[in-house]
Amino acid sequence: MIYLDHNATTPIDERVLDAMLPFLTTFYGNPSSLYRLGRVVRSAIETAREQIASLVDVQPxxxxxxxxxxxxxxxxxATGRSDAGLAVSAIEHPSIAEPARRLETQGRELAIIDVDADGLITQEAIDHIVRRKPGLASFMLANNETGVIQDVAKYAQQLREHQILVHTDAVQALGKIPVDFNRLGVHLMSLSSHKIYGPKGCGALVFEKGVEINPLLLGGGQEQELRAGTENVAAIIGFGKAAELAKAELAERGQRLLALREQLEDGLMAIPGLTIFARKAQRLPNTVQFGIDGLDGEMLLMKLDQKNVSVSSGSACASGAREPSAVLTAMGIEPDLAKSAIRVSLGQANAAADISKFIELLKSLL
Incomplete structure (x- = not known):
């Protein structure tokens, strides 16, 4: 199988699995327990917290x-005043777009931050949001479909000057490009383990000291009384190890992925009628999304699957939808071309031979 859908999820690194296994067997204690077994597990969680904090340059x-x-x-x-307005970009992941719409039905004013044809937030859009004066603005660091990287630091600084809280979803950027919380200048940042060769079911919210977070889950006093519930210990340990590896190997991974992406794009551009979306914009080194005139993208995806090649049409969390991608629609891509979209997202295990085989299969199917 040729797996080319790493933006949906990544396989667990064997080194990560090795770090997790003792906490699925020997060290099974509850980290809130005061006896030795619990204290050992608590210490391991705090080590993982340090590893993740180090990757994004914050305090544990x-x-x-x-x-x-x-x-x-x-x-x-949910952070900030419940009566304050909210602004989110037009290209956000469903885990931002859907709760934003829910909050709008509950009375919060919602503003959409527009993007240009390359999927980039514009200065004009930010100026419009400043005039609306929401309590919080959210825009992702790197898009999960196109791979386009936003100038978060530039716009966060401007919004801060108007006392607007800024959140960025850095899930797709983490482990692929440098992510420095303080340099980005945001108040809040979301991360996920299974995008960086860690386990599923674990993530993190990074916050600036002094920002008042409204807990969604109440009960025990875990996570500074901000997120109740017994910790998913093994997954947290795995997330920490994955973060440690991502920091140590970031440059090497980035160079390899970029070389593979360039090989892929060279092959794709030789196909008549094919468009690489946002090709001129700064993008993640591993991500290419393209469309082909007159093609049904979902049909092509299934044909590739029959050839043991795994790709996607966009966000895995929105798969099954028959409507064109909301991201591509916001970029002004024609609906028929948007419906032909295929996303290829590369990972550590991919090699030049995989790219050559994919291009060969793609051409034969077309």
């Missing part, structure tokens, strides 16, 4: 563990 106390990026995003949108 600024990291709250969650069940994944979706919960972290929902927590972020």
């Amino acid at each position: 106390g600024q990291v709250i563990f969650t069940s994944g990026g979706t919960e972290a995003n929902n927590m972020a949108l």
Whole structure:
């Protein structure tokens, strides 16, 4: 099988699995227990918190563990005054877009931050949001479909000057490009384990000290009384190890992925009628989304699957939808071309031979 859908999820790194296994067997204690077995587990969780904090250059106390990026995003949108307006970009992941719409039905004013044809937030859109004066604005660091990277630091600084809280969903960016919380200048940031070769079911919300977070889950006093519930210990340990590896190997991974992406794009551009979306914009080194005139993208995806090639049509969390991608629609892509979209997202295990085989199969199917 040729797996080319790493933005949906990544396989667990064997080194991560090795770190997790003792906490599924020997060290099974509840981290809130006061006896030795519990204390050992608590210490391991705090080590993982340090590893994740180090990857994004914050203090460990600024990291709250969650069940994944979706919960972290929902927590972020619930931050601040409940009567204040909300602004989110037009290209957000469903875990931002859907709760934002829910909050709108509950009385919060919702503003949409527009993007241009390359999927980039514009200065004009930010100026419009400043005039609306929402309590919180959320825009992702790197898009999960196109891979386009936003200038979060530039716009966060402007919004801060108007006392607007800023959140960024950095789930897709983490482990692929440098992610520095302080340099981005945001108040809140979401992360996820299974996008960086860690286990599913674990994520984190990173917050600036002084920001008042409204807990979604109440009960025990876990996670500084901001996220109740017994911790998913093994997954947290795995997330920490994955973060440690991502920091150590970031440059090497980025160079390899970029070389593979360039090989892929060279092959794709030789296909008549094919468009690479946002090709001129700065993008993640592993992500290419393209469309082909007159093609049914879902049909092509299934044909590739029959050839043991795994790709996607966009966000895995929105799969099954017959409507064109909301991201591509916001970019002004024609509906028929948007419906032909295929996303290829590369990972550590991919090699040049995989790219050559994919291009060969794609051409034969077309």
